[in-house]
Amino acid sequence: MSTDVATIGMAPTRSVRSLLRSVPPLLLIAVGLFLLAGIVGGALLLVPDLSKLVFKQSLSKAYAAPFTKGTLLGADQLGRPIEWRLLAGLGISLGSAAAVTVIATLIGLAMGLLGGFFGRTADRIVTLVIDVTWAYPTLLLAVVVAGIQGPGVSTVIWALALTLWAAMARIIRAQVLVLREQDFVLAVRALGYSRFYIATRHLTPNLIPACILMATLFVALTIVAEAGLSFIGLGAQSPTPSLGKTLAEGFSFASSSPWPLLFGSATIIALVTSLNAFGDYLRDVLDPKGRVALPLPGGVHKRAVAQPAPATIPATDTLVVEGASVAIHRRDGSEVTAVSGFTLSLTHGSTVGIVGESGSGKSVAARAMSSLLPSGLGLSAGRIYWNGVDIATIPPDKLRDSRGKVVGMVFQDARASMDPLYSIGRQITEALRAHVPGSARAHRQRVLDMLSRVGLNDPAVYFDRYPHELSGGQMQRAALAAALILEPQILIADEPTTGLDATTQKRIVTLVKGLQSEMGMTIIWISHDVDLVSQIAENIIVMYAGEVVEAGKTGDVLVHQRHPYTLGLLKSRPDLTMERKSTLRAVPGSVPEPGAWPPACRFAPRCERVLEICGRVHPQLAPAADGRQVRCHNPEPPQPEVQRELEAVRS
Amino acid sequence: MTATAPNDALKTSVGQPSCPTCRLLVGIGGQVLYSLLVLLLVATVAFVGLRLAPGDVTTQLLDPVRTPPEQFVALRRELGLDLPIWHQFWNYLIGIFRGDLGASLLTRESVVAIVAQAGGYTVSLALAAFCIIYVLAIPLGILAATFAGTLTDKVINFVASMLMATPNFVLAILLVNILALNLGWLPVAGTGTWLHLILPAMVLAAEPMGFATRLVRTSYIEQANAQYVDTMRLKGMSEHVIRWRHIMRNALLPVISLAAVQVRTLVGYTLIVETIFRWPGLGKRLVDSVLTRDYQVAQGLTILLALVVVVSTLVSSILYRVVDPRVRAS
Numbered sequence: 001m002s003t004d005v006a007t008i009g010m011a012p013t014r015s016v017r018s019l020l021r022s023v024p025p026l027l028l029i030a031v032g033l034f035l036l037a038g039i040v041g042g043a044l045l046l047v048p049d050l051s052k053l054v055f056k057q058s059l060s061k062a063y064a065a066p067f068t069k070g071t072l073l074g075a076d077q078l079g080r081p082i083e084w085r086l087l088a089g090l091g092i093s094l095g096s097a098a099a100v101t102v103i104a105t106l107i108g109l110a111m112g113l114l115g116g117f118f119g120r121t122a123d124r125i126v127t128l129v130i131d132v133t134w135a136y137p138t139l140l141l142a143v144v145v146a147g148i149q150g151p152g153v154s155t156v157i158w159a160l161a162l163t164l165w166a167a168m169a170r171i172i173r174a175q176v177l178v179l180r181e182q183d184f185v186l187a188v189r190a191l192g193y194s195r196f197y198i199a200t201r202h203l204t205p206n207l208i209p210a211c212i213l214m215a216t217l218f219v220a221l222t223i224v225a226e227a228g229l230s231f232i233g234l235g236a237q238s239p240t241p242s243l244g245k246t247l248a249e250g251f252s253f254a255s256s257s258p259w260p261l262l263f264g265s266a267t268i269i270a271l272v273t274s275l276n277a278f279g280d281y282l283r284d285v286l287d288p289k290g291r292v293a294l295p296l297p298g299g300v301h302k303r304a305v306a307q308p309a310p311a312t313i314p315a316t317d318t319l320v321v322e323g324a325s326v327a328i329h330r331r332d333g334s335e336v337t338a339v340s341g342f343t344l345s346l347t348h349g350s351t352v353g354i355v356g357e358s359g360s361g362k363s364v365a366a367r368a369m370s371s372l373l374p375s376g377l378g379l380s381a382g383r384i385y386w387n388g389v390d391i392a393t394i395p396p397d398k399l400r401d402s403r404g405k406v407v408g409m410v411f412q413d414a415r416a417s418m419d420p421l422y423s424i425g426r427q428i429t430e431a432l433r434a435h436v437p438g439s440a441r442a443h444r445q446r447v448l449d450m451l452s453r454v455g456l457n458d459p460a461v462y463f464d465r466y467p468h469e470l471s472g473g474q475m476q477r478a479a480l481a482a483a484l485i486l487e488p489q490i491l492i493a494d495e496p497t498t499g500l501d502a503t504t505q506k507r508i509v510t511l512v513k514g515l516q517s518e519m520g521m522t523i524i525w526i527s528h529d530v531d532l533v534s535q536i537a538e539n540i541i542v543m544y545a546g547e548v549v550e551a552g553k554t555g556d557v558l559v560h561q562r563h564p565y566t567l568g569l570l571k572s573r574p575d576l577t578m579e580r581k582s583t584l585r586a587v588p589g590s591v592p593e594p595g596a597w598p599p600a601c602r603f604a605p606r607c608e609r610v611l612e613i614c615g616r617v618h619p620q621l622a623p624a625a626d627g628r629q630v631r632c633h634n635p636e637p638p639q640p641e642v643q644r645e646l647e648a649v650r651s
Numbered sequence: 652m653t654a655t656a657p658n659d660a661l662k663t664s665v666g667q668p669s670c671p672t673c674r675l676l677v678g679i680g681g682q683v684l685y686s687l688l689v690l691l692l693v694a695t696v697a698f699v700g701l702r703l704a705p706g707d708v709t710t711q712l713l714d715p716v717r718t719p720p721e722q723f724v725a726l727r728r729e730l731g732l733d734l735p736i737w738h739q740f741w742n743y744l745i746g747i748f749r750g751d752l753g754a755s756l757l758t759r760e761s762v763v764a765i766v767a768q769a770g771g772y773t774v775s776l777a778l779a780a781f782c783i784i785y786v787l788a789i790p791l792g793i794l795a796a797t798f799a800g801t802l803t804d805k806v807i808n809f810v811a812s813m814l815m816a817t818p819n820f821v822l823a824i825l826l827v828n829i830l831a832l833n834l835g836w837l838p839v840a841g842t843g844t845w846l847h848l849i850l851p852a853m854v855l856a857a858e859p860m861g862f863a864t865r866l867v868r869t870s871y872i873e874q875a876n877a878q879y880v881d882t883m884r885l886k887g888m889s890e891h892v893i894r895w896r897h898i899m900r901n902a903l904l905p906v907i908s909l910a911a912v913q914v915r916t917l918v919g920y921t922l923i924v925e926t927i928f929r930w931p932g933l934g935k936r937l938v939d940s941v942l943t944r945d946y947q948v949a950q951g952l953t954i955l956l957a958l959v960v961v962v963s964t965l966v967s968s969i970l971y972r973v974v975d976p977r978v979r980a981s
Contacts, residue, residue, distance in 0.1 A: 138919055
């Protein structure tokens with residue numbers, strides 16, 4: 001009677017075939033063999049000529065050991081061969097499991113659909129019926145039904161089906177609640193089809209995988225429950241050879257022959273183990289929440305190769321990165337480069353924007369600069385300096401103390417970056433307390449000040465709010481307050497406005513600009529949105545496939561893109577001043593995954609200006625005359641008419 | 652989500668009290684009322700279910716062939732069975748409301764007396780099982796999660812899976828044979844000393860413990876990988892605070908609802924485990940009453956055990972509201 005039935009939740013839609021593909025072949029074979037044994041066992045009981053194999057008593061064979069007196073696994077106290085008894089027992093168990101599963105699934109599916117898709121009143125009634133049913137523990141109901149109807153296999157079947165449907169209905173209802181908001185359902189509804197038609201034709205096929213998973217649980221539950229009830233005398237009655245009955249008799253006569261008990265236990269454990277494992281694999285596919293990613297090695301700064309002695313770093317440079325490479329540590333022990341040779345130098349109070357498509361390595365580079373890479377990533381080459389000190393040389397304790405004071409970071413999903421169980425104010429205070437001594441009152445005042453500085457007016461109210469109570473824009477402000485509470489010298493903003501609407505984006509950018517002039521921070525702003533970055537950054541770095549392809553002053557890069565990728569990136573955005581006839585040009589293809597980078601120029605396969613050399617030689621990031629850096633064998637030449645046009649627009 | 656200016660009023664639903672504690676109390680009140688409704692229906696189903704049993708209770712008490720009919724009429728009147736069905740139902744509900752769960756027709760013993768006598772055994776058994784489950788499952792789950800992917804993790808996971816796959820009566824046979832019959836460390840069955848409690852409690856706890864261990868492990872790994880943990884590290888907070896105050900609290904939240912589910916599971920298991928170990932608790936009394944066709948006792952005990960399930964569900968959802976601010980308002 002496993003507890004898991006009531007506690008799983010799943011993401012819908014998966015084909016049955018892809019489900020089975022995720023199960024290891026050996027396990028599939030084991031489950032298949034049990035099914036076959038069940039069918040053979042069922043035939044043994046149903047075909048009169050064969051059933052005497054199961055029931056025929058022979059006193060001369062009583063308590064026979066395995067492989068003696070013409071038996072394979074020995075015989076029980078009445079001389080009936082154990083192997084036939086067990087086969088028949090599997091037949092009874094799997095047959096009753098099939099019956100329970102079919103009844104419970106049909107009722108559960110119907111009720112789940114009714115509750116999830118046929119209005120609020122129906123939903124309330126269905127939920128109430130489920131809760132009332134679920135108040136009776138399954139085994140308790142089975143015992144009571146067995147008492148009223150008289151013990152027997154069929155009463156066990158009814159009793160289990162009458163409670164287990166509620167578990168199925170609960171899961172199906174939850175899935176329908178998700179499914180009904182999905183586009184394909186909304187679309188069919190808009191076409192005016194009846195709810196019944198949609199429920200049967202469109203929803204049910206998507207619910208089948210969940211039904212299959214629940215069914216494997218039901219089968220395991222039925223087998224255990226039937227055997228348990230038979231064992232205490234409320235299930236199958238002699239001479240019905242159910243597994244529980246065989247075990248109960250084996251237990252009674254264990255001192256004369258241990259074999260029936262031994263083989264009976266082994267059969268039932270093997271059967272339930274393989275069914276549970278089967279269910280686990282199905283759940284891994286169906287319930288992505290359950291399939292947790294194991295932490296990987298890495299996450300710390302470690303260098304595989306010896307580095308040349310550091311050059312003297314000017315103390316005016318708040319942050320310097322020299323040829324940093326970040327490797328992804330795979331589970332099989334191999335390493336793949338995610339960022340290579342990243343170099344950057346930021347003076348105090350400056351702002352740089354890092355742009356690129358997703359997968360370009362911009363976020364990974366940012367995390368490397370923050371001194372804390374996510375687990376599974378590690379710095380494989382290069383150095384990162386905070387205020388002229390190589391952070392790899394800072395002892396862990398001191399480094400932790402510097403975190404938050406030197407670098408503050410905000411993320412795209414501000415809500416996920418806060419613990420949902422504590423109020424905003426408490427969490428910000430906690431970070432403050434970890435670094436700054438002082439009274440609780442002084443800390444609170446400082447947090448309140450910071451909340452109002454990030455534009456959360458009425459900070460005392462927001463102090464006690466929980467993350468789920470704030471809107472996206474408010475939440476990003478709260479995250480900013482948390483990042484800035486220790487007045488860091490550097491703020492790294494990783495797509496902080498991406499999930500927000502345009503008006504809120506603009507407000508956040510204005511806010512950060514204002515805070516920068518007040519507090520004098522250095523800012524690294526990461527985005528895929530060139531226009532947004534150009535509002536705040538003096539310098540722009542364009543990244544592609546883990547490396548910098550172009551860097552320069554924002555104005556220069558906006559006016560004239562030298563790298564073909566930058567040109568593509570800027571051409572692909574809409575613009576109010578665009579002539580109606582000109583078309584948006586998206587860069588064809590997509591960023592290659594780390595590990596699949598072309599050996600020479602990584603952009604070559606997507607490039608319009610590709611030359612023969614691009615397939616042979618990896619281009620270096622070369623400084624150009626205007627202070628710009630470009631990694632290209634064939635950069636775009638200056639185009640005067642484009643330049644004039646853009647300048648006219650800008651002025 | 653629409654654009655929100657910083658000075659926008661905070662979202663408050665119309666018709667809801669504004670202070671958080673009031674909202675919490677209103678939510679809890681609603682749940683209590685709902686649970687009462689569920690209980691009423693549970694009692695109704697039990698009443699109807701008993702009427703579906705074959706034969707009249709009087710035919711069990713009196714010999715239908717030899718007893719004169721007037722004796723039947725007298726007994727029916729005495730038991731209130733001559734009243735219209737709705738009147739019987741009303742009396743039955745009033746009885747439950749007053750704490751009267753009926754009485755055995757065979758021994759005249761009231762269900763309340765049976766509960767007073769057997770309840771303690773079941774409560775001590777279930778409590779012992781609960782202690783075993785969570786005292787072991789939570790540290791083991793966290794240990795497995797902390798060393799996820801290593802041998803420690805694999806061993807714990809394997810043991811948990813085996814506990815889940817072994818039916819409790821099979822485990823009972825195994826443990827009785829090894830610990831009681833072969834080694835003689837523990838008594839085989841029955842009551843008397845606290846040693847008698849160990850075997851049934853272990854058997855009762857095994858499967859739920861395996862499941863709880865795996866749940867805690869999954870939940871902990873999920874929380875340890877959450878983005879807020881990274882953000883806290885970036886703020887330079889100590890691993891100690893992050894782990895014990897944040898990851899742990901989030902990771903153990905699902906245990907609250909699991910515990911309620913497992914109360915239901917344990918109630919079902921006690922029927923089998925108490926019978927096997929001849930443990931004179933409510934489960935064994937229920938099985939005995941079913942076997943002797945003492946339906947009044949079966950009905951009373953069923954309602955009582957269903958009450959335990961409903962109340963534990965209620966308690967767990969109230970706890971959830973108190974602990975998880977996200978659920979509080981809804």
